[in-house]
Amino acid sequence: MSDTIIKEQIFKPENIVYKKTDLMTDNVLSYCPGCGHGTAHRILMEVIDEMGLQSKTIGIAPVGCSVLAYEFMNVDMQQAAHGRAPALATAIKRLLPDKTVFSYQGDGDLAAIGTAETIHACNRGENFTVIFVNNGIYGMTGGQMAPTTLEGMKSSTSPYGRDSQTMGHPLKMTELVAQLPGTYYVTRQAVHTPAAVRKAKKAIRKAIELQQQKVGMTFVEVVSNCNSGWKMTPVDSNKWMVENMFPFYPLGDIKVDGKLVKEV
Amino acid sequence: MGKELRLMKGNEAFAEAVIRDGADGYFGYPITPQSEVMEYLMVEKPYEKTGMVVLQAESEVAAINMLYGGAGCGKKVLTSSSSPGMSLMHEGISYLAGSELPCIIMDAMRGGPGLGTIQPGQADYFQVTKGGGHGDYRLIVLAPASVQEMYDFVEISFDLAFKYRNPVIVLTDGAIGQMMEKVYIGEQKVRLTEEEIKEKYPWATLGKTPDRERNIITSLDLDPYRHERHNIKLQKKYKEIEKNEVRYEELNCDDADYIIVAYGTSARISQKAMDIAREKGIKVGIFRPISLWPFPKKALRQLSERVKGILAVEMSAGQMVEDIRMHSVETTPVEHYGRMGGVIPTPNEIVDIIENTFVKS
Numbered sequence: 174m175s176d177t178i179i180k181e182q183i184f185k186p187e188n189i190v191y192k193k194t195d196l197m198t199d200n201v202l203s204y205c206p207g208c209g210h211g212t213a214h215r216i217l218m219e220v221i222d223e224m225g226l227q228s229k230t231i232g233i234a235p236v237g238c239s240v241l242a243y244e245f246m247n248v249d250m251q252q253a254a255h256g257r258a259p260a261l262a263t264a265i266k267r268l269l270p271d272k273t274v275f276s277y278q279g280d281g282d283l284a285a286i287g288t289a290e291t292i293h294a295c296n297r298g299e300n301f302t303v304i305f306v307n308n309g310i311y312g313m314t315g316g317q318m319a320p321t322t323l324e325g326m327k328s329s330t331s332p333y334g335r336d337s338q339t340m341g342h343p344l345k346m347t348e349l350v351a352q353l354p355g356t357y358y359v360t361r362q363a364v365h366t367p368a369a370v371r372k373a374k375k376a377i378r379k380a381i382e383l384q385q386q387k388v389g390m391t392f393v394e395v396v397s398n399c400n401s402g403w404k405m406t407p408v409d410s411n412k413w414m415v416e417n418m419f420p421f422y423p424l425g426d427i428k429v430d431g432k433l434v435k436e437v
Numbered sequence: 438m439g440k441e442l443r444l445m446k447g448n449e450a451f452a453e454a455v456i457r458d459g460a461d462g463y464f465g466y467p468i469t470p471q472s473e474v475m476e477y478l479m480v481e482k483p484y485e486k487t488g489m490v491v492l493q494a495e496s497e498v499a500a501i502n503m504l505y506g507g508a509g510c511g512k513k514v515l516t517s518s519s520s521p522g523m524s525l526m527h528e529g530i531s532y533l534a535g536s537e538l539p540c541i542i543m544d545a546m547r548g549g550p551g552l553g554t555i556q557p558g559q560a561d562y563f564q565v566t567k568g569g570g571h572g573d574y575r576l577i578v579l580a581p582a583s584v585q586e587m588y589d590f591v592e593i594s595f596d597l598a599f600k601y602r603n604p605v606i607v608l609t610d611g612a613i614g615q616m617m618e619k620v621y622i623g624e625q626k627v628r629l630t631e632e633e634i635k636e637k638y639p640w641a642t643l644g645k646t647p648d649r650e651r652n653i654i655t656s657l658d659l660d661p662y663r664h665e666r667h668n669i670k671l672q673k674k675y676k677e678i679e680k681n682e683v684r685y686e687e688l689n690c691d692d693a694d695y696i697i698v699a700y701g702t703s704a705r706i707s708q709k710a711m712d713i714a715r716e717k718g719i720k721v722g723i724f725r726p727i728s729l730w731p732f733p734k735k736a737l738r739q740l741s742e743r744v745k746g747i748l749a750v751e752m753s754a755g756q757m758v759e760d761i762r763m764h765s766v767e768t769t770p771v772e773h774y775g776r777m778g779g780v781i782p783t784p785n786e787i788v789d790i791i792e793n794t795f796v797k798s
């Protein structure tokens with residue numbers, strides 16, 4: 174018996190090397206295995222937890238694969254109509270300026286149907302944080318073309334590849350909002366490697382910290398994979414993302430302290 | 438009723454009532470004939486007096502979703518618009534109804550369809566009483582017919598909205614909004630504090646505290662059986678509203694041979710028609726539904742048993758008349774007189790119709 178390790182021994186605080194934040198519920202994630210959404214959720218909740226903001230936080234879930242974000246994030250949340258999360262967040266932050274407010278949105282939600290709400294919330298310099306998960310596709314509805322779908326990229330509604338002459342060009346929403354005076358911190362991150370996750374978490378922390386100072390919109394894009402929509406294995410999708418998405422959507426800060434740090 | 442007397446436009450009275458009732462936020466997009474509401478609020482600066490937020494949104498779509506966010510936090514929020522803007526809002530209204538969120542939406546109707554006209558109309562009746570957005574939901578709809586009611590209905594609407602956790606429509610039109618009348622103004626109410634909101638509305642998303650589970654405001658449920666139960670709960674609530682919240686006014690109905698059924702501006706014009714008819718010896722009364730939903734079915738049915746004819750007067754091709762027909766006894770003829778496209782009926786036209794369709798036949 175003496176060399177059998179029992180649960181209580183493993184759970185000793187000194188043995189714990191990683192613990193799920195209490196701000197993630199125990200509900201089983203609805204995301205496909207390998208999808209970046211779950212990691213993005215976790216680091217956002219870790220930041221809220223580490224900053225002790227749970228009791229002050231109100232989050233907005235979008236329409237998209239992360240529509241059920243409120244099942245996984247253990248904070249007060251509202252579920253918005255497709256694309257309208259920034260409108261909800263605007264009102265909440267205006268009515269309750271000392272709360273921490275974030276919207277969590279996909280690229281179809283934020284850059285297609287919700288373009289107006291996104292641009293105007295940014296332009297008014299609303300003091301909330303946008304987490305924008307860009308996977309270049311409509312994941313939830315089965316892999317249709319998104320405004321962010323790369324040129325030549327196949328989707329169920331661009332089965333021969335996106336032809337920008339007839340289907341429009343992929344939209345760099347993050348570069349677009351960085352040019353608006355209302356945005357204060359705009360960055361593009363990813364969550365495909367441990368190093369990227371650490372960086373992305375730092376960026377989210379910075380955004381939430383800046384939100385406390387009420388300096389304007391803080392906007393964090395997370396370029397992510399949609400292995401199901403892209404019809405690849407998780408490993409291949411991450412490789413494809415690095416080779417194809419990152420050259421068009423380069424990672425790094427775009428605007429810091431209200432100033433562009435990159436040519437857009 | 439308040440003690441302070443002022444001469445005001447309907448739209449201004451509505452805006453003043455919003456401030457006085459202690460509203461937390463107004464979110465709107467300009468459209469004739471109700472732009473005075475936001476203009477008045479911007480001039481009055483309630484954010485300095487009561488802390489109320491006034492924000493010009495980028496569209497009606499954004500405005501209605503701002504209401505969703507604010508209402509989800511237990512705040513007293515409202516918007517105002519007119520017909521084309523209302524059409525844009527109905528997706529959001531469906532979400533508000535589905536998530537059971539309280540708010541006021543004022544619709545100063547204009548003639549349609551399409552961009553139509555900026556002149557008054559009453560053709561949004563179907564849209565607000567029968568649906569407009571998707572799904573099985575109901576909105577409480579109140580129709581003011583005077584500047585005083587534009588004022589008074591704000592408090593009543595907020596009370597109903599929070600009592601039932603349901604959006605309330607104040608259905609008016611450009612004529613009521615633009616006309617000036619005396620109006621009694623009430624006392625300034627104090628806005629609720631965050632602690633008071635937590636106490637009164639435990640469902641509000643104000644931040645998850647250790648003493649409770651997280652609050653979620655959503656209209657989504659992917660489990661059909663659970664979602665059906667949610668729908669059944671909504672239907673029960675609507676039944677309750679139908680039982681408790683019927684409002685109407687009867688004018689000279691006791692001895693009437695004929696009654697005009699009309700609301701809002703049409704009811705005001707019909708009053709004049711009633712006076713002219715009575716001078717001619719025709720006993721006309723007016724039945725004015727104030728709550729268009731819940732529709733005053735029972736009262737109308739009882740009245741329909743006693744009279745020789747009913748005339749629906751509406752500034753539409755005939756929308757409320759369908760409800761009137763449904764809730765009148767079959768033996769009493771129901772006729773409709775409507776003007777469209779922004780044309781307001783005259784009292785004499787209405788009297789002519791009564792004489793020609795009922796009295797002479």
Ligand SMILES: Cc1ncc(C[n+]2csc(CCOP(=O)(O)OP(=O)(O)O)c2C)c(N)n1
Binds near residue numbers: 237282
């Ligand atoms: C008004 C409206 N139109 C369309 C839809 C259908 N719809 C649901 S999710 C979605 C796309 C979501 O894509 P994205 O925002 O990129 O999120 P992802 O699933 O990729 O994370 C669409 C079109 C809807 N729910 N509502």
Ligand code: SF4
Binds near residue numbers: 208209210308312400
């Ligand atoms: S469909 Fe795509 S975005 Fe949605 S959960 Fe699956 S991998 Fe993630």
Ligand SMILES: [Mg+2]
Binds near residue numbers: 307308311319
């Ligand atoms: Mg997407």
